[in-house]
Amino acid sequence: MLYEVDKDCILVQNRSEFNIEHILECGQVFCYGKEDDKYLVFPQDKYAEVIEYKDGYKLLTKDTDYFIDFFDLNTSYSKIKEELAKQEIMKKPIEFGYGIRILKQDLFETLISFIISANNNIKRIKLILNNLRKNLSKDGKSFPTYEELLSCNEEFFEKMGAGYRAGYLYKVLRQVTREDLSAFASLPTKELRQKLISLSGVGPKVADCVMLFGYNRFDVFPVDTWIQKMYNMFFSPLDNREKISQNLIEQFGSLSGYAQQYLFYYQRSYLGKLD
């Protein structure tokens, strides 16, 4: 897509390719907030403010290169959407979430975030993650480092509000390092999935989310409660989420990850309540 870089500013002028509300609120990411009419984005130790400007946005940040990659600005979505829209079920979701982009998020932050997301709601997921930032990182704003998280006991994670996921966090930090996660990137999707599922607190759904939002594998289809509801409205109902995921991957192939995100956002916005 088209964008310009000035000093400490990225200029994006096409909302059909970039809509900050759709990108951040579509459920793929938790490190953001809204203040008046601007969005704040704070992955890892980075920071950007996104404000409306003309037909698009100004992204104000000292880390322009980081956010060009984070927002995957060099990928064009017009062909992806065109291809997906050939399937009737995708037409309205694409129209609705027109400016969605799949982010390229940090593996470690994504893993921790989606372990916390299990059987939880987005508001509380963000609260727990913000508690971790506030209490563990040096500046109280950055996502904690691996070492900072490794130094915590289970009780601490409970105090942060993690509930019964506290034990998962404590364990998973002793199962993989940042370096391990990076090394996994060379594995084919099937083996990567098995590797992730072997980790504490990681089942099929969390593994699929980490693969999509961290490893940017698009031949996966995370199935949560919303996708399951959607599936059972349009197809012959199944209660086996693995089977649902397989069927949807069969239908959408290498564009599964994109399809999932449009469908999830549409489903959650219409049937559910956005906080």
Place this chain on the structure above:
DNA sequence: GGCCAGGTATGGT
């Protein structure tokens, strides 16, 4: 007060 939230672990057949 029961149900639900971007489910997973565990123990039973």
Place this chain on the structure above:
DNA sequence: ACCATACATGGC
């Protein structure tokens, strides 16, 4: 390989 259940917490 499939199923049932427990699991913290907070909003509605």
